[in-house]
Structure formats: C-alpha cells, structure tokens
Amino acid sequence: MLHKLAEDISFYLIINNIIDIEDRDTYIYGLELLISTLLISISILILGILIGNFISAVVFLTVHFLLKSYTGGYHANHYYECYIYSVFTYIVLIIINCITSAIYKPFIGLILLIISILVIFNFAPIENKNNPKTKEEMEKNKRISRTRILILSINGVLGFAIKADLIDIWFMLAITMFSIAYSIVKQIFLERRVPGG
Known part of the structure; x- marks a missing residue:
C-alpha cells in the first residue's frame, strides 16, 4: 500500500x-x-496524547529525528515492521520511564548516556544498504552524530542537575538515546549473522 x-x-x-x-x-x-x-510520528504523538504523556512522545521523536537519521541503526525489511518496531520501542520506553523509581533515574540515566556516547562514537554511522552513502557522507554523518549525542547528553546531564522536577523528561531523553545505541548494536549483530553481511 x-x-x-x-x-x-x-x-x-x-x-x-x-x-x-x-x-x-x-x-x-x-x-x-x-x-x-x-x-x-503521528501514531506516537496520538499514543502520547492518549496515555497523557505527550511530552515524552515529543522527546522520543525529537531525539530520533536529531540523532538516528545520522547514526543509522536497525532497519526493518518492510515499512510495516519499522512501524511496529518504532511504536513498540516507544511503548517499552514509556513503561521503563513509569516503573523506574525517580531516586534511581539520575544514576541510570547517566549510565545510559555514557553507554550511548561510547556506542555512537565507536560504531556510528551504520550504513543502510537501501540508501548507500559515499565516504564523505559517512564522515559527515559521523561528525554530526558525535556532535549531536554530546549536545543531547550535556542537555540531559544539565537537566538532571538543574531542573530535577522534570526528571521524567530527562530520563526519557536518556533512554531514547540508549534505544538508538541499542539499535546500532542490533544492526551490527544482524549483519554479522548474515553470510556476506
């Protein structure tokens, strides 16, 4: 369709x-x-409204637009699989955000930010076979993804430190960045499992 x-x-x-x-x-x-x-995007925003967590939907989508378009990561074989994966990821992150105690969110968030930075600095960008890039484009995406992960991480750390009453938003930022790092590792693993990948 x-x-x-x-x-x-x-x-x-x-x-x-x-x-x-x-x-x-x-x-x-x-x-x-x-x-x-x-x-x-529309589905995630509607879902955010329905569960009364519109801001988390905006944070999730903003991080994805700012970061994943340059880092690459897991690519589903079909658009409907991508749709399901994206919406499912958002739901899982909302659940994690809700069940994690506010006391632990700064520590867990910081650990996830560090892991995300390490993954992106070491492995991003991941090339999509459906949208091949030149060496120059890959280098440009590497610079942009590194710059953006650092800026987003600094915002997350400052957010935790300065505006603690918005802990859910800052934690959503951290776990969304981690989900992108996970997506990168997942794609690398999948490519290594496929002969010739």
Missing part, C-alpha cells in the same frame, strides 16, 4: 513536470520513507 501510494505520487509529479522520469525510483524510495515517518 505504501509503495503504491509513493508510485502514484511520483507519477503525478512526473506528469506535471516536477521531477524527471529517470529519478522516479529515487523519489519513490524517498516518498515511502517520508510517508512511513509521518505515520510513525
């Missing part, structure tokens, strides 16, 4: 001389990604 919608949109763009037919496959891939990202 997603592929058909992207094909229809690209066909409309070609007919109206907005894009060249030679670029159609690139636009189809980009449109699929855009539509998938919109569906995931």
Whole structure:
C-alpha cells in the first residue's frame, strides 16, 4: 500500500513536470520513507496524547529525528515492521520511564548516556544498504552524530542537575538515546549473522 501510494505520487509529479522520469525510483524510495515517518510520528504523538504523556512522545521523536537519521541503526525489511518496531520501542520506553523509581533515574540515566556516547562514537554511522552513502557522507554523518549525542547528553546531564522536577523528561531523553545505541548494536549483530553481511 505504501509503495503504491509513493508510485502514484511520483507519477503525478512526473506528469506535471516536477521531477524527471529517470529519478522516479529515487523519489519513490524517498516518498515511502517520508510517508512511513509521518505515520510513525503521528501514531506516537496520538499514543502520547492518549496515555497523557505527550511530552515524552515529543522527546522520543525529537531525539530520533536529531540523532538516528545520522547514526543509522536497525532497519526493518518492510515499512510495516519499522512501524511496529518504532511504536513498540516507544511503548517499552514509556513503561521503563513509569516503573523506574525517580531516586534511581539520575544514576541510570547517566549510565545510559555514557553507554550511548561510547556506542555512537565507536560504531556510528551504520550504513543502510537501501540508501548507500559515499565516504564523505559517512564522515559527515559521523561528525554530526558525535556532535549531536554530546549536545543531547550535556542537555540531559544539565537537566538532571538543574531542573530535577522534570526528571521524567530527562530520563526519557536518556533512554531514547540508549534505544538508538541499542539499535546500532542490533544492526551490527544482524549483519554479522548474515553470510556476506
């Protein structure tokens, strides 16, 4: 369904001389990604509203947009799998945030930030076989992902220290960054298990 919608949109763009037919496959891939990202984002925001935790949904999505687009990580084989994985990850993080005692959140959050920094500095970016990058693009993504993880981590640490009454938000920031680090490690593990991967 997603592929058909992207094909229809690209066909409309070609007919109206907005894009060249030679670029159609690139636009189809980009449109699929855009539509998938919109569906995931809207679903997570709605879920955040329904459970009364809209701010955590915004934090989750912001960290993902700022970081994962440059670090790479786990890539599902199909868009519906990506949708399920993303929404499931958000739900798991909300549960972790709710069941973790506020007393332990600063310590656990700091540990998770350190682990996230180490993983991203050592392994990011992870290349997506569906969207190959040049060596220059990979180097640029490495610089951006390192800069952003440091900025987000500093915000998290300062948030814990300065505005402790927003502990749930700062902890959500930390566990979301950790989920991205986990996604990187998961993708590396999956690639090593596949012959020729």
